[in-house]
Amino acid sequence: MLINKFVVLLNKNSNLFICKRLNWTASNSRLFSYLFDIPIDTFRKYKRDMKIPPLNENRIRATAALCEDLKIPKDDWLKYPILVKELAVTLEQHYMQLREGGFTNVDAEILSNYRKCVRKRISFLKKLNLIPQHTDVAENFTSHLMPKPDFSISDLTDENTFETIHHSILTRYLMWRFKASEDIIEKFCRVYALSKIKSFENLSENFAIAEDLGFPPQKLLKYGYLLTVNPKHTKRVLSEMPIIAGVDIRKAMRIHPKLIGVRLEKYTEMYDYLNKQNISDESIQKCMDIFTISMQILKCRLEEIKSIPELNILINSPYFLELIIHHNEARSRLTFLQQIKLKCATTGLLCSKVDNFHSHVRESRDHNTISEILFLLKTLLQADGNKLEMNLRKHCYFKNIPLVDIEKSCKLLKKLKFSNKSITEVIQVVLYPCEKIEKAFAELKKVNHVPPRRISQIEKLNLILYFMEKEHHFTGNGVWKDDEQKF
Numbered sequence: 001m002l003i004n005k006f007v008v009l010l011n012k013n014s015n016l017f018i019c020k021r022l023n024w025t026a027s028n029s030r031l032f033s034y035l036f037d038i039p040i041d042t043f044r045k046y047k048r049d050m051k052i053p054p055l056n057e058n059r060i061r062a063t064a065a066l067c068e069d070l071k072i073p074k075d076d077w078l079k080y081p082i083l084v085k086e087l088a089v090t091l092e093q094h095y096m097q098l099r100e101g102g103f104t105n106v107d108a109e110i111l112s113n114y115r116k117c118v119r120k121r122i123s124f125l126k127k128l129n130l131i132p133q134h135t136d137v138a139e140n141f142t143s144h145l146m147p148k149p150d151f152s153i154s155d156l157t158d159e160n161t162f163e164t165i166h167h168s169i170l171t172r173y174l175m176w177r178f179k180a181s182e183d184i185i186e187k188f189c190r191v192y193a194l195s196k197i198k199s200f201e202n203l204s205e206n207f208a209i210a211e212d213l214g215f216p217p218q219k220l221l222k223y224g225y226l227l228t229v230n231p232k233h234t235k236r237v238l239s240e241m242p243i244i245a246g247v248d249i250r251k252a253m254r255i256h257p258k259l260i261g262v263r264l265e266k267y268t269e270m271y272d273y274l275n276k277q278n279i280s281d282e283s284i285q286k287c288m289d290i291f292t293i294s295m296q297i298l299k300c301r302l303e304e305i306k307s308i309p310e311l312n313i314l315i316n317s318p319y320f321l322e323l324i325i326h327h328n329e330a331r332s333r334l335t336f337l338q339q340i341k342l343k344c345a346t347t348g349l350l351c352s353k354v355d356n357f358h359s360h361v362r363e364s365r366d367h368n369t370i371s372e373i374l375f376l377l378k379t380l381l382q383a384d385g386n387k388l389e390m391n392l393r394k395h396c397y398f399k400n401i402p403l404v405d406i407e408k409s410c411k412l413l414k415k416l417k418f419s420n421k422s423i424t425e426v427i428q429v430v431l432y433p434c435e436k437i438e439k440a441f442a443e444l445k446k447v448n449h450v451p452p453r454r455i456s457q458i459e460k461l462n463l464i465l466y467f468m469e470k471e472h473h474f475t476g477n478g479v480w481k482d483d484e485q486k487f
């Protein structure tokens with residue numbers, strides 16, 4: 001029954017934490033105007049008339065750079081709104097495919113009408129002088145494949161459409177590289193959307209990079225998306241950023257294949273941002289997939305997490321970034337735990353497999369892991385983990401106190417002028433509620449039978465423990481608030 005309730009809650013909240021869509025900002029409008037050499041008023045009218053959707057800075061710069069790289073006049077580019085709306089990486093793939101197939105001059109008009117062109121027969125394209133009469137399109141395509149395949153293409157003629165020839169060669173090449181049947185390759189193409197592959201030159205480079213990183217052809221059948229990335233970005237990352245967060249990028253790519261498609265600029269931007277947010281290299285090392293989400297989503301989710309004390313308290317955990325990757329599910333799980341009065345929530349629980357979470361709920365386990373507690377206390381007290389663990393284990397309920405409450409008690413003790421060293425020696429005291437610590441501290445100051453000698457901070461903390469536990473007969477039940485269920 002509880003599990004069904006959680007499923008309903010998860011479905012209900014699944015769309016609550018989606019970042020808002022970007023709008024055209026004044027700075028982005030000025031940037032577009034500057035890069036495409038048009039007055040700002042002209043651009044405002046252009047984007048309104050052509051219904052140009054909001055573009056962020058990276059999209060604008062990428063589109064302008066592609067326009068320049070392809071040596072297409074900016075005025076011609078702007079005549080066709082699709083060239084502004086479409087992703088630059090997609091347009092580049094279209095351009096390369098047309099060139100590899102035999103198009104002699106790919107201008108703005110042809111590029112904007114890419115889909116119409118590739119659906120035409122080769123004979124028709126030759127009549128329009130878009131492809132030279134003597135060109136063998138199939139032969140042109142295969143000339144860009146490395147290593148050179150040995151399958152026959154004699155059945156591919158000018159009576160075939162441009163896209164038919166391209167798809168046929170792609171299928172045959174993959175069958176040849178993977179030594180697989182046509183049915184397997186057709187399914188492979190559907191699953192990984194390999195229709196995105198337009199350039200055979202890029203495809204060959206992706207095979208070479210994947211094999212160099214340790215992905216044999218058969219393993220690529222499980223990671224087909226690696227064949228759709230832009231190889232120039234991967235080569236740049238391997239060349240200019242061999243190490244990130246203390247990790248060999250090649251090793252990271254072998255473990256997390258999706259990293260192969262991440263651009264150098266994104267690695268740099270996200271890593272700098274995580275450092276500014278005091279996210280340690282250790283945390284990044286344990287969740288390298290963080291680089292595969294967008295910068296906007298990263299900022300949005302981190303802001304959301306910081307607004308929730310029960311999640312923000314986990315920021316010192318090496319597994320903290322898992323909360324960002326699995327944010328919506330973790331947030332829904334936390335809400336559900338709170339509804340059923342389970343107060344302890346760790347990254348391991350909030351991001352665990354479904355079966356593990358359901359098992360935790362069914363058994364009503366309300367405890368932290370020792371590692372999560374130590375991550376928090378080591379940061380708060382700058383103390384040795386072994387010393388902390390040894391002293392914590394002296395208390396029977398050290399795992400059952402919410403991390404937020406532990407932090408509050410620790411900060412209170414510091415406010416009362418207790419040193420980190422003294423708190424570490426009597427670390428069990430941070431397991432108790434703030435109100436009980438304040439009451440015991442006040443009682444300590446009233447005691448009139450304390451020996452005249454000056455007592456140490458450690459002795460004071462032990463006396464505070466004594467006052468909090470004596471009415472519970474030193475069973476450890478003093479850690480519970482008055483309205484909480486005792487074990």
